[in-house]
Amino acid sequence: MSKKIIGIDLGGTSVKLAILSEAGEILEKWSIKTNILDEGSHIVPDIIASIQHRFESHGLSKEDFLGIGMGSPGVIDVEAGTVIGAYNLNWKTLQEVKKQFETAIGLPFFIDNDANVAALGEQWVGAGQNNPDVVFMTLGTGVGGGVVAAGNLIHGFGGAGGELGHMPVDFEDAFACTCGKKGCLETVASATGIVNLARRYADTYAGDAALKKMVDDGQEVTAKDVFDLAKEGDDLALIVYKNFSRYLGIACANIASILNPAYIVLGGGVSAAGEFLLSGVRKVYEENVFPQIKQSTKLSLATLGNDAGVIGAASLVLK
Structure with missing residues (x-):
């Protein structure tokens, strides 16, 4: 059976999340508010909690998924999975995004700049x-x-x-x-x-x-x-x-x-x-x-x- 993918579009006002097929079809999507208080320290935990809640409410587990991909503002180190300088998120210091997701959810995590990620979307199925x-x-x-x-x-x-x-x-x-x-x-x-x-x-x-x-x-x-x-x-x-x-x-x-x-x-x-x-x-x-x-x-x-x-x-x- 083919596996699913989680896609995340992180913005300064809201976070868009979706579960997609390997062909790029959106199977379901939802959003949460971006909480930039306390130097943006709530953002990643909020997204992780939202994904975990979706797993519980829909009877899903990490075995159903290939991985998680995210687009974020700021300067991205795609290898290390870190973000710095995303000022609209209040992220002034280095954020260990990949480490937090992989530790909490146990799926491979990939991240890139939000504009680059949108380009990939239009290139792929747009x-x-x-x-x-x-x-x-x-x-x-x-x-x-x-x-x-x-x-x-x-x-x-x-x-x-x-x-x-x-x-x-x-x-x-x-x-x-x-x-x-x-x-x-x-x-x-x-x-x-x-x-x-x-x-x-x-x-x-x-x-x-x-x-x-x-x-x-x-x-x-x-x-x-x-x-x-x-x-x-x-x-x-x-x-x-x-x-x-x-x-x-x-x-x-x-x-x-x-x-x-x-x-x-x-x-x-x-x-x-x-x-x-x-x-x-x-x-x-x-x-x-x-x-x-x-x-x-x-x-x-x-x-x-x-x-x-x-x-x-x-x-x-x-x-």
């Missing part, structure tokens, strides 16, 4: 269609991502491989990034970045577009507002959309020219703009990418949504 060469970009508050090449996650020599959001792309009056540099992709292609662009172009725009009025009136402007207005033909919103597409399309062309993956998959909250977002980015991408690569590397939208993390975490066990 938009990547199980192709061994897939790049995943998540467009949220920032821009994260992961690179899967020849079936393996790229971690890089110092563990920072796949930091796609910190590619320099903006050489105008560049916005400061949280990393300390200026002009990073995430300052112009994230939800925050789109608002940055709305303010930049509103400053020099002389018409009476609805987006201009919102910015000038000090109203809260979101990425969704910008895309919705652009779809309606708002002049300033279209300028923002065109420049967002320019930055992200060129970034995708650069990634494709270096890696030539089968797919560059766009996910995260901003990607909810769907085909409208993709069409603008694809146009710029195709104008700038190496001609032979244009035939083989395709842009696509993520398909797994919030399940990418638990599915990708489960795949760590199989790999």
Whole structure:
């Protein structure tokens, strides 16, 4: 009989857990609140207790499972199974995550960065269609991502491989990034970045577009507002959309020219703009990418949504 896998997606607000088949199908899922009090010391014990409760209530034992995989924020040592610097979890010191899980539950435990794990999920059973060469970009508050090449996650020599959001792309009056540099992709292609662009172009725009009025009136402007207005033909919103597409399309062309993956998959909250977002980015991408690569590397939208993390975490066990 085939065995099951536990996948865990650890976030600053909640922990998503799932039991999956070896084919990546979610059999059941649940979530618990992330308790970051006391330097995050409750987080791992809470997850372990939740899994143990699930075993008891569903008549399961460790013999039913191959192992446990987890995606976590922070700097991960995948061999040692430790995490440090996950500040949204209040984990400032080194966390011996693997040791705690394996001691308490007795199953093999695997961990990687949450963005990398989401990339594995989309590569395995999502938009990547199980192709061994897939790049995943998540467009949220920032821009994260992961690179899967020849079936393996790229971690890089110092563990920072796949930091796609910190590619320099903006050489105008560049916005400061949280990393300390200026002009990073995430300052112009994230939800925050789109608002940055709305303010930049509103400053020099002389018409009476609805987006201009919102910015000038000090109203809260979101990425969704910008895309919705652009779809309606708002002049300033279209300028923002065109420049967002320019930055992200060129970034995708650069990634494709270096890696030539089968797919560059766009996910995260901003990607909810769907085909409208993709069409603008694809146009710029195709104008700038190496001609032979244009035939083989395709842009696509993520398909797994919030399940990418638990599915990708489960795949760590199989790999």
